Amino acid sequence: MPDAQLDTIRWFHQVTLKDGRVTPGQVDIARHEHLYLFDRLELHGKSLLDIGCWDGYFSFMAEQRGARRVLSLDDPAFRWGGLDGYNFLHQHFQSTAEWRKGSIFELPDERFDVVLCYGVLYHLGDPLAAMINCFHAALQEVVFEGVIYDSDLPTLFLIAPHELDGDPTNVYAMSTGYLEKVAAMCGFARVDCQMRRYASTALRRFFRKASPRTDRAAMRFRRIADLTPNYRASCFSVPPKALLGRTAP
Template sequence: MADLEIEDIQWFHQLTLKDGRVTQGLVDMARHEHLYLFDRLELQGKSLLDIGCWDGYFSFMAEQRGARRVVSLDNPDFRWGGLDGYNFLHRHFESRAEWRRGSIYDLPDERFDIVLCYGVLYHLNDPLSAMINSFHAALEEVVFEGLIYEDRQPTLFLLAPKELDGDPTNLYTMSTAYVEKVAAMCGFELVDSQMRHYASTALRRSLRKSQPRTDRAAMRFRRVAELTPAYKESCFSVAPKGLLKARGQ
């Protein structure tokens, strides 16, 4: 099949190509990198796993900023757009990034310096196993971004089908304390965060209650110990790979 042109692709990521053209994605990723804490990562010489890579913006930018190896993981069967955008950009940037069809519940049998998990957790029916897998796969850092609300209690907020934006794949939001608690059980500590504040002034933000249905955040964690949560595999709908490895299964 002939290569598709930029106009023929259903894009999610908006980015500028080498020739100045701009892909017609939903989000201008270059302008919003700070919302994902991506602009604060030291990528030179690092290996990186991009979970839920979609068109591959973060994979290709990590490569261009010095990452020595990038693995892009996704399953295009569960989203619109397919692989057209990723394949186009891979050719356009003459990339060496490795695309793999896969699931956060069955990550590659290797570990990476940095793991990115952007816009994934709130689409999952078992976010705990997914987070444990992500932490286990990381040697140094993990960054999560998604529907995360600020709260001191480690809570999940269940969404009914189509309750949020009419999207039946939105299942859970979670509190910042929930993410931090799972991180601590996996040997990670919080080093950076970016909350999306929609109130217009500092006073209004200080008075604003957290919104479990809509708030978004990015949270960056760094490994401080090699830990595995003391759960039994039978507690999970999908057994985390890290637990199985720790028990020699």
């Protein structure tokens, strides 16, 4: 795709190109990598799965930072915009990353050193099955980002259609305790958490009331054991990818 078509693409990610131009997306990811804990990942020589890749910012940056294999997974039918942005960047960066149409409920039959799941879980009706699939697919680390609120209780907060930012696809906010408990059942422990802070001063943050449906965070987990929860597949609206092998007590 020629560079002349840059402004005709419906971008989501702002990506700095080789000539210094920036794609006109909605989200300045490069300036906010720390909010996704992406800047803390050691990717050299690693394989990486980018679930919900959209325009592919994290896929291409992982590749540029030494990842030996990158698989970008998405389904444009479930979001606005198509593949033009990804295809443009793939050609522009002369990338070897692979794009594949797929679902978090039916991940590729392959395991990766690092799994990224950014901006996905809160759009799902069955986040538990989705998280188990992510953990099963990861050999070393998983990073989630989304509508996550700070609480030790393993709870979900139901979001009505259009309640959050007018978006009918938002379903659940979830607590940090929820993610940690699911991670533990899958043999992972938390190593990082980045909560977003919207108030401009410490005093405002102190008096700010928690609003689970609007809080955002990123959480990073590392594998410490080879476990799979012993839930029966019939318990899930969509069965987890795998319920085989060793089980959590």
